Amino acid sequence: MTTQLRNIGELVTNDPEWGGRYGIITDAAVEYDEGVITWVGTEMQARVRRADQVVDVEGRAVIPAFVDSHTHLIFAGDRSAEFESRMKGTAYAAGGINSTVLATREASDEELRELVEARVEEMHNQGTGTVEIKTGYGLTVDHEARLARIAREFAEDVTFLGGHVVPPEFADDSDAYVDLVCGAMLDAVAPFAKWIDVFAEEGAFTVAQSRRILEAGMMAGLRPRIHAAQLGPSDSVRMAVSMGATSIDHGTFLSDSDIDLLANSDAVVTLLPGAEFSTKQPYPDARRLIDAGVQIAIATNCNPGSSYTTSMAFCIALAVREMGLTTAEALWAATAGGAKALDRDDVGTIRVGAQAKLVELNAPSHVHLAYRPGVNLVRRMTF
Ligand code: NIG
Numbered sequence: 001m002t003t004q005l006r007n008i009g010e011l012v013t014n015d016p017e018w019g020g021r022y023g024i025i026t027d028a029a030v031e032y033d034e035g036v037i038t039w040v041g042t043e044m045q046a047r048v049r050r051a052d053q054v055v056d057v058e059g060r061a062v063i064p065a066f067v068d069s070h071t072h073l074i075f076a077g078d079r080s081a082e083f084e085s086r087m088k089g090t091a092y093a094a095g096g097i098n099s100t101v102l103a104t105r106e107a108s109d110e111e112l113r114e115l116v117e118a119r120v121e122e123m124h125n126q127g128t129g130t131v132e133i134k135t136g137y138g139l140t141v142d143h144e145a146r147l148a149r150i151a152r153e154f155a156e157d158v159t160f161l162g163g164h165v166v167p168p169e170f171a172d173d174s175d176a177y178v179d180l181v182c183g184a185m186l187d188a189v190a191p192f193a194k195w196i197d198v199f200a201e202e203g204a205f206t207v208a209q210s211r212r213i214l215e216a217g218m219m220a221g222l223r224p225r226i227h228a229a230q231l232g233p234s235d236s237v238r239m240a241v242s243m244g245a246t247s248i249d250h251g252t253f254l255s256d257s258d259i260d261l262l263a264n265s266d267a268v269v270t271l272l273p274g275a276e277f278s279t280k281q282p283y284p285d286a287r288r289l290i291d292a293g294v295q296i297a298i299a300t301n302c303n304p305g306s307s308y309t310t311s312m313a314f315c316i317a318l319a320v321r322e323m324g325l326t327t328a329e330a331l332w333a334a335t336a337g338g339a340k341a342l343d344r345d346d347v348g349t350i351r352v353g354a355q356a357k358l359v360e361l362n363a364p365s366h367v368h369l370a371y372r373p374g375v376n377l378v379r380r381m382t383f
Helices: 081-089 094-108 110-122 141-152 173-194 207-219 234-241 258-261 273-279 285-294 313-323 327-334 336-341
Strands: 002-012 022-031 036-042 051-057 061-064 066-068 128-134 157-165 195-200 223-226 247-250 266-269 295-298 356-360 378-381
Touching: 002 336, 036 273, 066 273, 081 195, 081 273, 094 141, 110 141, 141 157, 141 173, 141 195, 157 173, 173 207, 195 207, 195 234, 207 223, 207 234, 223 234, 234 247, 234 258, 247 295, 258 285, 266 285, 266 336, 273 313, 285 327, 295 313, 295 327, 295 336, 313 327
Parallel strands: 002 051, 002 061, 066 128, 128 157, 157 195, 195 223, 223 247, 247 266, 266 295
Antiparallel strands: 002 022, 022 036, 061 356, 356 378
């Protein structure tokens, strides 16, 4: 059944065919059939087309659904006390991850499934149409495998993050834990995962250990991405780019030479401003990245420690207010940029052949996403 959305005041397509990078069409219409976009054009052109169903959007804005390319959605437990203490000045440290590991190991499969389902629904209701989910709160062979298996029920893009932190039982021998991640744990998780990731940071894994984990994952057919330069400058950025990582995530402390390297690579830098908000760290200078020619994405990083938000619109507002982006740049990063960070061409853009994941905003333009922070402007979704 073909459906036409008509009388769209502003359609953000992210398709340069319509002019500029963002392909914004005013007085637009779009048509879809069985979940796939079949036509995009102006309201005038739409008037002579036939469709089984016509929906009048009454001048509101329509955007591509958000692509949330970095989340840690599968966990149990609560770390609000840690957040409270950070707001009073305590620094964020990688070690807090282990408290979520304990709570997650105690949860049953059914409890975890319900928790993920609720979080995915919360995201959907705020306009997110595609979500990546990482493991990383199990850290044993069996727990990581079950997290990946459950995550796969909700997401096409599942990332193996056994290299999230060294669990307490390996506190005295992190290399032995890396052996496990690269061996039995990888074997158990790989059938459910598309990506291999590692937290290369002080308090987590060294650059050499991170390289081993990425190499092992790639040998098992997974594609590399990395948590890098979140808490301080790191050689892990150069290492990951040299290994062909699709996305460098966080990038809060990138050096000039990192930026040069990234600008001349295919890697996307996935910025996670919810983490800077919740850890009181400085925000990365996204303006500098864009001006240097680096491709960026924005994602929520939804997790119980450093960024417990499911709202892409909140992250857009932070990127505009704190990171020097225009609203159009931030929206692109949260849609087409997220798709690039997952190497997907079927989402994040409104063009013929792409998935019909469209969001009607309760607003006349995309600028309201940053102009009205904290307000869920999603009026209707087509997915
Ligand atoms: O991306 N940096 C590593 N992982 C998460 C934090 C996870 C946690 O604190 O539980 C992040 O910020």
